Amino acid sequence: MTLNALDISILGPAFLAGLVVLSTHVPLGREVLARGIIFLDLAVAQFAALGLIVADTWGGEAGAWSEQLIAAGAALGGALVLQMSERRWPAQQEALIGSAFVVTSSLGILLLAHNPHGGEELKSLLAGQILWVTPQQIGYTGALSALLIALGVWRGFGGRLFYPIFALAVTASVQLVGVYLVFASLILPALATRNRPNGLAFALLVGTLGYAVGLAAAALYDLPAGPAAVCGLAACAVVTARLRRA
Amino acid sequence: MRYWLMILLLATARSAAAELSVFACEPEWAALARELGGTRVEVFSATTALQDPHRIEARPSLIARARRADLLVCSGAELEAGWLPMLLRQAGNDRILPGRPGHFEAAMAVERLEIPEKLDRSQGDVHAAGNPHVHLDPRRLLTIAGVLSERLMTLDPAGSEMYRRQWGEFEGRWQQALSDWEARAQPLRGVRVVVQHRAWAYLFDWLGLEEAGALEPKPGLPTSPTQLARLQEELAAHPARLIIHAAYLNPRPARWLADRTGLPVVALPFTVGGSEGTEDLFGLFEVTLTRLLQQ
Numbered sequence: 001m002t003l004n005a006l007d008i009s010i011l012g013p014a015f016l017a018g019l020v021v022l023s024t025h026v027p028l029g030r031e032v033l034a035r036g037i038i039f040l041d042l043a044v045a046q047f048a049a050l051g052l053i054v055a056d057t058w059g060g061e062a063g064a065w066s067e068q069l070i071a072a073g074a075a076l077g078g079a080l081v082l083q084m085s086e087r088r089w090p091a092q093q094e095a096l097i098g099s100a101f102v103v104t105s106s107l108g109i110l111l112l113a114h115n116p117h118g119g120e121e122l123k124s125l126l127a128g129q130i131l132w133v134t135p136q137q138i139g140y141t142g143a144l145s146a147l148l149i150a151l152g153v154w155r156g157f158g159g160r161l162f163y164p165i166f167a168l169a170v171t172a173s174v175q176l177v178g179v180y181l182v183f184a185s186l187i188l189p190a191l192a193t194r195n196r197p198n199g200l201a202f203a204l205l206v207g208t209l210g211y212a213v214g215l216a217a218a219a220l221y222d223l224p225a226g227p228a229a230v231c232g233l234a235a236c237a238v239v240t241a242r243l244r245r246a
Numbered sequence: 247m248r249y250w251l252m253i254l255l256l257a258t259a260r261s262a263a264a265e266l267s268v269f270a271c272e273p274e275w276a277a278l279a280r281e282l283g284g285t286r287v288e289v290f291s292a293t294t295a296l297q298d299p300h301r302i303e304a305r306p307s308l309i310a311r312a313r314r315a316d317l318l319v320c321s322g323a324e325l326e327a328g329w330l331p332m333l334l335r336q337a338g339n340d341r342i343l344p345g346r347p348g349h350f351e352a353a354m355a356v357e358r359l360e361i362p363e364k365l366d367r368s369q370g371d372v373h374a375a376g377n378p379h380v381h382l383d384p385r386r387l388l389t390i391a392g393v394l395s396e397r398l399m400t401l402d403p404a405g406s407e408m409y410r411r412q413w414g415e416f417e418g419r420w421q422q423a424l425s426d427w428e429a430r431a432q433p434l435r436g437v438r439v440v441v442q443h444r445a446w447a448y449l450f451d452w453l454g455l456e457e458a459g460a461l462e463p464k465p466g467l468p469t470s471p472t473q474l475a476r477l478q479e480e481l482a483a484h485p486a487r488l489i490i491h492a493a494y495l496n497p498r499p500a501r502w503l504a505d506r507t508g509l510p511v512v513a514l515p516f517t518v519g520g521s522e523g524t525e526d527l528f529g530l531f532e533v534t535l536t537r538l539l540q541q
Contacts, residue, residue, distance in 0.1 A: 006306075007306075007309075007310060007313075010306050010309045010310060010313075010336070011306060013336075113467070113470070129303070129304040129332075130304070131304035131305070131306065131308075131309065131336065132304055132329075132332040132333075132336060134335070215306070218305060218306050219306040219307070219310075222305055222306075222307045223305060224303035224304060224305050225304055225305065225306060226303075226304075227303075
């Protein structure tokens with residue numbers, strides 16, 4: 001055990017990044033559960049990654065801003081296609097999302113076959129490392145999240161805006177904390193508190209506790225922070241679900 | 247409560263005994279810092295021998311250690327480019343920033359191999375400053391040790407006498423070991439070897455081994471069917487004697503080729519702690535040489 005890693009200036013930014021991600025993902029996660037399209041975020045994140053790879057392969061060097069626009073554009077495009085398919089083939093939606101995920105992932109690998117540096121970019125897009133977040137990153141993503149939440153509160157998270165909001169939120173959060181944590185933030189708090197009165201508030205609490213427990217455990221036991229936070233979220237979700245039954 | 251106090255006391259006691267806190271990016275530099283710093287340094291290694299130093303998972307303790315460090319010892323030459331800049335930014339420790347005396351890049355102390363004439367992203371995991379895995383040549387390692395020892399004296403002048411003594415002793419033992427290794431390694435001259443990842447340039451340079459081909463088509467890329475076919479063709483025309491791979495890499499590509507060519511596969515420790523008997527730098531070269539000579 002190492003106590004000196006339990007330092008607010010080390011864990012603070014990571015925790016803040018977690019809160020920013022939770023702010024959009026908990027309401028979106030409840031919607032994802034209601035629609036039964038659990039793997040949507042993996043597919044959308046892959047669309048964003050594929051957009052980056054395509055831009056990188058054919059567009060040469062891209063600046064940070066144009067890269068973000070391309071990633072968001074690709075994610076939005078993918079989300080629109082999935083929105084269309086949900087309307088047309090609602091029963092097959094989950095299968096289509098799964099297929100979109102493996103096909104976009106494989107396309108990405110094929111495009112990267114001759115460019116290992118692109119591989120690093122892909123990896124940083126998919127497995128962003130929560131400890132390395134910068135104040136600017138948190139600021140930009142926080143501003144975007146506030147915008148998306150306002151939009152969601154105004155027009156409802158579940159309506160026609162669901163797919164666009166989802167695509168933008170996932171593109172931003174995946175780069176902040178990585179794909180595993182995005183999935184965990186989306187699904188676990190919502191799952192643990194479904195059918196509960198005040199579900200949204202409870203889910204936010206579960207998520208906050210989960211990040212706190214996971215990051216503290218990473219500091220105390222010298223573990224990678226991202227996976228530790230995923231396990232923290234899972235532990236808090238299980239405890240909440242059991243409490244309800246008792 | 248008493249338990250916590252004991253831990254705190256132990257932690258402070260340990261840092262009180264050591265004068266210099268060293269953050270090593272790879273285990274070989276941690277081992278070298280221990281040889282040269284003796285009891286005056288407290289050494290932490292960010293990676294183990296079984297991890298790929300190009301990539302690393304961010305743990306809170308890494309930032310905490312970097313924050314306290316007086317001296318950072320890394321391979322440099324962009325080996326740690328994927329994570330060290332982020333770590334340094336997050337640690338906010340001026341003493342170990344690039345350009346400061348507390349920032350030591352081992353590769354920059356020696357002549358590097360494979361410096362690309364033209365840097366092209368399509369070439370794979372290549373480094374503009376040349377191949378960074380310099381620790382695998384014991385002659386270069388001695389040069390680096392000399393520079394590092396001087397750096398220790400600069401950072402901790404009160405310990406100069408001890409550092410000089412440690413250096414003298416290390417240099418003597420190393421020279422002796424070096425001439426012994428070189429005498430034993432004579433039969434390896436000109437032996438053709440297939441590698442998995444092109445990380446062995448300095449070992450080959452020292453021992454006079456010849457690279458007969460690589461399983462990775464370009465450094466850092468997974469093996470492709472075309473590459474395997476090309477390699478088999480190449481080996482049919484110019485046979486090799488063995489296939490080597492680092493302990494930290496998946497041995498499957500090497501075994502696949504071994505099944506088809508009948509060549510023996512040798513797993514080399516690559517760095518300190520990579521296999522049994524490699525607890526220090528002497529052990530690293532001893533085991534590497536013994537395993538190569540067994541085939």
